Amino acid sequence: MPHIDGPRLLQDLYTLRKIGAYKSGVHRPTFSAEDMQSRHWLVQRLEAAGLAAEIDGIGNVHGRCPKPGVKLLIGSHLETQNHAGWLDGAMGVLFGLEVARALGGGIDVAAFADEEGHFGSFIGSRSFCGQLADAEIDRLANHNTGQSLRDALAAAGLAGRARRGVDPARYRGFIEAHIEQGAELEDLGLQIGIVTAIVGSRRFRIVIEGQQNHAGTTRMAVRRDAGVALARLAVAINDLFPTLAGPRTVWTMGRMSLEPDQPSIVPGRAEALFQFRDTDAAILDRLEQALDTLVAEANKGPCTVNITERSKTPPAAMNPDFQDMLEQAAEQHTPGKHQRMPSGAGHDAQILSTRLPAAMLFVPSIGGISHHWSENTADADIVRGCQVLADAAARILAG
Ligand SMILES: [Zn+2]
Numbered sequence: 001m002p003h004i005d006g007p008r009l010l011q012d013l014y015t016l017r018k019i020g021a022y023k024s025g026v027h028r029p030t031f032s033a034e035d036m037q038s039r040h041w042l043v044q045r046l047e048a049a050g051l052a053a054e055i056d057g058i059g060n061v062h063g064r065c066p067k068p069g070v071k072l073l074i075g076s077h078l079e080t081q082n083h084a085g086w087l088d089g090a091m092g093v094l095f096g097l098e099v100a101r102a103l104g105g106g107i108d109v110a111a112f113a114d115e116e117g118h119f120g121s122f123i124g125s126r127s128f129c130g131q132l133a134d135a136e137i138d139r140l141a142n143h144n145t146g147q148s149l150r151d152a153l154a155a156a157g158l159a160g161r162a163r164r165g166v167d168p169a170r171y172r173g174f175i176e177a178h179i180e181q182g183a184e185l186e187d188l189g190l191q192i193g194i195v196t197a198i199v200g201s202r203r204f205r206i207v208i209e210g211q212q213n214h215a216g217t218t219r220m221a222v223r224r225d226a227g228v229a230l231a232r233l234a235v236a237i238n239d240l241f242p243t244l245a246g247p248r249t250v251w252t253m254g255r256m257s258l259e260p261d262q263p264s265i266v267p268g269r270a271e272a273l274f275q276f277r278d279t280d281a282a283i284l285d286r287l288e289q290a291l292d293t294l295v296a297e298a299n300k301g302p303c304t305v306n307i308t309e310r311s312k313t314p315p316a317a318m319n320p321d322f323q324d325m326l327e328q329a330a331e332q333h334t335p336g337k338h339q340r341m342p343s344g345a346g347h348d349a350q351i352l353s354t355r356l357p358a359a360m361l362f363v364p365s366i367g368g369i370s371h372h373w374s375e376n377t378a379d380a381d382i383v384r385g386c387q388v389l390a391d392a393a394a395r396i397l398a399g
Contacts, residue, residue, distance in 0.1 A: 002102040002390045006383035009098040017086040025373025026086045030079040030118040031152040038078045049101050057161035058127040059113030067105040072393050073174045075110030085375025092177040099390045106397045112348045118142055119149045125351035127163050166355050173357035176349040177389050179377055183368025192330040192338035193362030194323050197279035198350040200315035204274045210303040212268025227258045227267035229303040236294050244290055246283045251276035279315045279342045316350035322359035329391035
């Protein structure tokens with residue numbers, strides 16, 4: 001069984017944490033100076049571990065084991081959300097580095113660019129998996145600054161570099177370790193989560209057209225109030241969905257707006273953004289059908305209701321054999337204190353799973369907090385998670 005060096009792993013994490021430090025967290029948006037500094041630092045650490053390392057044309061850091069034989073790819077991402085946590089992404093990348101050192105061969109390490117979506121959706125892992133066209137790179141820009149992705153890549157010194165694509169024959173598969181970003185493991189007193197599947201999501205825009213009019217003179221009987229129609233629809237969704245949902249289905253109307261949004265005007269237009277998520281595509285289909293039915297019923301009222309799909313990501317099942325090997329390793333290091341669970345958040349592993357057998361391992365997040373600078377995980381949980389990963393990686397490579 002391989003033995004990881006816990007203090008060495010933590011020292012690397014602490015060093016990386018200083019790049020773009022913000023309070024007890026990190027501010028390293030994709031292709032910022034600090035983000036690029038972290039990528040160059042990682043290249044040096046990978047080379048010091050005996051891997052051939054480079055940053056490719058989309059910003060992915062690749063560390064490749066030069067020895068012959070089949071490889072396991074381990075990684076995650078280095079950039080952060082704005083003013084966010086120090087472990088989200090970074091931990092999974094440095095687990096890859098530490099497992100590569102502990103096993104002494106057979107491990108490639110990757111840090112995929114922009115998992116956090118400052119420019120697009122999973123552009124680094126999609127590029128690696130052959131799912132990012134040049135035309136999309138031409139089109140994308142930073143959501144906060146407006147800088148085009150092409151300009152950002154040029155400013156980062158990456159213009160004209162080749163993009164490295166996955167060679168499925170090289171790999172037995174991919175594993176991503178990550179903080180849980182929820183409080184389930186902590187609440188249950190568990191130390192390791194083995195991900196069964198990453199949820200898929202469907203996102204919609206609902207637009208309701210009524211008739212804007214005077215709030216004092218327009219009789220109730222003749223009103224076409226878009227606000228009332230939206231409120232009715234929102235209640236109908238929340239009445240119907242629980243009868244169709246699975247135990248972990250979630251749905252959210254995260255934005256509702258009225259026009260003209262004035263106290264003495266009957267709203268003429270209402271708009272809502274609505275989404276739902278589950279690991280079971282059949283449940284997602286069922287909910288989408290139900291939503292269509294509710295919209296059709298809403299259209300029998302005085303307003304016109306239109307719904308359009310904004311985006312759709314399929315659920316990604318994790319490889320069952322890898323789950324077994326992660327579970328065996330977890331049982332060895334923390335008997336009875338692990339569980340299988342879905343991931344409610346998106347991860348690069350969902351993209352990698354379209355090309356390679358893929359799996360994920362979670363460690364507990366203190367208080368369930370993430371995407372915030374106070375995000376943290378106990379050192380002992382970090383070290384244990386990496387040891388479980390190293391053990392599972394050795395089993396997978398031997399298998
Ligand atoms: Zn992440």
